[in-house]
Amino acid sequence: MIVVLKSNVNENRRKQLISWLESQGLGVHISTGAYQTVLGLIGDTAKVDMELIESLDIVESVKRVSETFKRCNRKFHPDDTVVNAKGVKIGGGNFCMIAGPCSVETEEQIVSIAKAVKASGANILRGGAFKPRTSPYDFQGLKATGLELLKIARQETGLPIVSEIMSAHDLKLFEDVDILQVGARNMQNFDLLIELGHFGKPVLLKRGLANTLKELLMSAEYIMAGGNEQVILCERGIRTFSDYYRNTLDVSAVPMLHELSHLPVIVDPSHATGIARMVPPMALSAVAAGADGLIIEVHNDPIHALCDGAQSLRPEEYDALSKKVRKVREAVL
Ligand code: PEP
Ligand code: MN
Numbered sequence: 001m002i003v004v005l006k007s008n009v010n011e012n013r014r015k016q017l018i019s020w021l022e023s024q025g026l027g028v029h030i031s032t033g034a035y036q037t038v039l040g041l042i043g044d045t046a047k048v049d050m051e052l053i054e055s056l057d058i059v060e061s062v063k064r065v066s067e068t069f070k071r072c073n074r075k076f077h078p079d080d081t082v083v084n085a086k087g088v089k090i091g092g093g094n095f096c097m098i099a100g101p102c103s104v105e106t107e108e109q110i111v112s113i114a115k116a117v118k119a120s121g122a123n124i125l126r127g128g129a130f131k132p133r134t135s136p137y138d139f140q141g142l143k144a145t146g147l148e149l150l151k152i153a154r155q156e157t158g159l160p161i162v163s164e165i166m167s168a169h170d171l172k173l174f175e176d177v178d179i180l181q182v183g184a185r186n187m188q189n190f191d192l193l194i195e196l197g198h199f200g201k202p203v204l205l206k207r208g209l210a211n212t213l214k215e216l217l218m219s220a221e222y223i224m225a226g227g228n229e230q231v232i233l234c235e236r237g238i239r240t241f242s243d244y245y246r247n248t249l250d251v252s253a254v255p256m257l258h259e260l261s262h263l264p265v266i267v268d269p270s271h272a273t274g275i276a277r278m279v280p281p282m283a284l285s286a287v288a289a290g291a292d293g294l295i296i297e298v299h300n301d302p303i304h305a306l307c308d309g310a311q312s313l314r315p316e317e318y319d320a321l322s323k324k325v326r327k328v329r330e331a332v333l
Contacts, residue, residue, distance in 0.1 A: 003021075004060040005039065031077040042070050068218065080092035081231075086178045087160070099297075103131055114153035120322045125161050127161065129150065130164055144173050197222060206236050231263050233257055237249045255290055266291055
């Protein structure tokens, strides 16, 4: 249920209403916008007397929210959320360009890629240290060492870093990582999501391979229920009938998620297609659909990459794409 307050409501009256609602056993999420304050009520609202609340002189309107996701719901928080990763803003008109290799391999590799993508306009560096691989015999990532190398690249370039966490047991290792990525395979690892709700760092939450938008939003809700509102949603392709590329990029997810939620929505065209030459057209389609950013795999030597070489752009290809991204943004803004 949401309670929209009249503008210029007296602070004491507002506090009294909130305390009363809390005394009814409800959680109250307060969203203070430029024009309106919206109180989002969480819990068993079935017994709440809507008419009574509506009759209060400080209340503009009361509406039931049918969706099961509340904190990430745009009805609870009409303004866009802006995520802040070490000073870099994402969402609410702030576009992010996240780029880097699938996996951190060596210091030289990650530092040279970081410098190259920064020169092309990237403002956040990606690099996997814990890799969720289909085969247990494939490269599993450099783990703690990979995170240390990523931090060296951050120091060299000033770019904030994002890396995937696969287990809550590794949280201590991520204390100095700027954005924690939850990969597609862990989208419904609820224990991990709950821990991230308390960890206090921005989370990049990827849509699962076979998950609906509602399930993605419910996973965001798990993180937000712990008090962490810094969540970025990421569409990265889903399983359909695609036979010639890795997954199907659900571009429609971008405007629909924007309608349903106030959280920033970014797109990963690399994992969506699995083929480097498919990345630019899909990236541009995501920008045209209104994405708040792109996360793209870039490698200086894709043929010898330890993971996902086939979908990685070379730095010069990324540079060319970045220029087109800017043009599409200008065209659709
Ligand atoms: C990744 O970004 O490195 C990754 C493994 O992505 P996803 O979880 O989307 O497959
Ligand atoms: Mn990858």
